[in-house]
Amino acid sequence: MLTPRIKVKPDRFGVIVRARTLPQVGLEEYQKAARFLADAWRCTRVSVLPDGPGRVVIRGVRSDPLTTPTEHRPTGRPLEEVSHWELGVDEYAAPVCVSLANVPGVTVAGTPGAGKTSAVNKFVCDLAPAAAVQFVGFDGKVSRAEEGDYADLVKRMFAFCGDDLDEANTLFKRLVELRRRRSSVIRDVLGVKNMWHVGPSRLWPLTVVLIDEAHTFFREYKGGDAETKRLAALTAENARLVEDLVKKGRSVGILTILISQKTTGDAIPTFIRDVCPVGLSFAQKTVEAAVAALGDDIRNWPDASPVTLQDPAYVGVAVMAMQGRPGFTRIRTPYVSDANAARIAEATSHLTADPAVCLDALLDATGHTGPGGDGPDDPAVSLAKP
Numbered sequence: 342m343l344t345p346r347i348k349v350k351p352d353r354f355g356v357i358v359r360a361r362t363l364p365q366v367g368l369e370e371y372q373k374a375a376r377f378l379a380d381a382w383r384c385t386r387v388s389v390l391p392d393g394p395g396r397v398v399i400r401g402v403r404s405d406p407l408t409t410p411t412e413h414r415p416t417g418r419p420l421e422e423v424s425h426w427e428l429g430v431d432e433y434a435a436p437v438c439v440s441l442a443n444v445p446g447v448t449v450a451g452t453p454g455a456g457k458t459s460a461v462n463k464f465v466c467d468l469a470p471a472a473a474v475q476f477v478g479f480d481g482k483v484s485r486a487e488e489g490d491y492a493d494l495v496k497r498m499f500a501f502c503g504d505d506l507d508e509a510n511t512l513f514k515r516l517v518e519l520r521r522r523r524s525s526v527i528r529d530v531l532g533v534k535n536m537w538h539v540g541p542s543r544l545w546p547l548t549v550v551l552i553d554e555a556h557t558f559f560r561e562y563k564g565g566d567a568e569t570k571r572l573a574a575l576t577a578e579n580a581r582l583v584e585d586l587v588k589k590g591r592s593v594g595i596l597t598i599l600i601s602q603k604t605t606g607d608a609i610p611t612f613i614r615d616v617c618p619v620g621l622s623f624a625q626k627t628v629e630a631a632v633a634a635l636g637d638d639i640r641n642w643p644d645a646s647p648v649t650l651q652d653p654a655y656v657g658v659a660v661m662a663m664q665g666r667p668g669f670t671r672i673r674t675p676y677v678s679d680a681n682a683a684r685i686a687e688a689t690s691h692l693t694a695d696p697a698v699c700l701d702a703l704l705d706a707t708g709h710t711g712p713g714g715d716g717p718d719d720p721a722v723s724l725a726k727p
């Protein structure tokens with residue numbers, strides 16, 4: 342009998358064990374034994390992953406990281422890398438981080454009270470201290486910013502709009518205009534076709550478009566009277582404008598985050614939803630809602646389905662799908678209180694700037710006259726390199 346030598350590191354949740362494989366006992370045999378190890382070690386769950394050739398790392402958690410609430414107190418200091426979105430920890434307490442570079446859209450779904458607002462608070466608080474990030478907010482739940490979840494965050498937003506469809510339409514058009522201007526000048530001004538090759542900067546900030554209760558802005562109005570027809574035309578146009586932002590915004594540094602209880606096709610048009618590479622879902626009531634939020638594949642992973650997260654112990658737990666990776670990750674997101682979000686928004690409000698104005702400044706500084714500038718020059722001519 343051979344007994345492998347192991348190295349054990351305990352932590353708050355359990356143990357991390359590093360071991361060598363043995364003749365006829367490889368990774369697969371360790372993995373098959375995981376559930377017996379869980380019983381023997383009195384762990385909630387045990388996973389075995391490769392740790393280089395001939396080595397395995399065994400993670401055993403005695404208390405479940407998913408049902409252990411955590412709180413995050415934002416520091417107010419800028420992140421080293423603004424494109425790193427630290428979401429929380431997975432079921433083995435390993436940090437889960439998503440790269441936002443080259444991501445044009447994110448969807449966040451979940452039943453009321455499941456933790457969406459707290460997740461958005463964290464996201465904004467983490468990025469707000471960077472001058473290279475600007476935010477714009479839409480909240481379909483309120484008429485004015487002071488009424489809702491964005492009452493404090495609005496201080497760090499260069500524009501905000503409530504449920505007024507005309508106002509939303511005007512603001513979406515303004516953002517599409519920014520997208521167009523950026524697309525037409527990016528090569529001349531940044532010297533690259535994709536902003537992520539050089540990273541966001543103060544004058545070319547990552548522009549985060551937060552659309553909460555997104556269905557408000559896209560819903561279909563059915564009816565023959567003139568007002569209903571007008572609203573139907575507005576929401577249809579809103580959908581086309583947001584489609585433009587999501588389909589063409591990636592390379593010019595525009596990230597759209599759509600938040601809605603359900604992300605079924607009637608709430609967020611599928612031509613928008615299906616081009617968002619990152620999807621997060623907090624608890625859901627039905628399999629259909631889970632499929633809308635995470636794609637059809639979630640049917641194949643019933644243990645990870647957000648339908649299983651309806652117990653109050655799972656408030657703040659989200660399931661994530663990432664394009665190009667099999668399976669799903671469950672994540673315990675830390676709670677970020679409104680008070681902390683207010684503190685950070687206030688402390689960083691001086692960094693707020695309209696990216697369109699930043700673009701004007703950048704064009705001026707680099708001697709370009711951008712489209713939409715006042716100069717008599719044909720923009721195509723004035724932007725051409727000598």
Ligand SMILES: Nc1ncnc2c1ncn2[C@@H]1O[C@H](COP(=O)(O)OP(=O)(O)OP(=O)(O)O)[C@@H](O)[C@H]1O
Nearest residue numbers: 410452453454455456457458459656657674675676
């Ligand atoms: N990550 C978390 N960890 C622990 N508790 C949380 C977490 N997120 C939220 N909560 C608790 O749940 C409550 C509701 O959360 P939140 O407002 O984020 O839900 P929501 O999904 O945005 O709801 P709604 O759709 O109604 O806006 C919070 O006040 C807080 O008490």
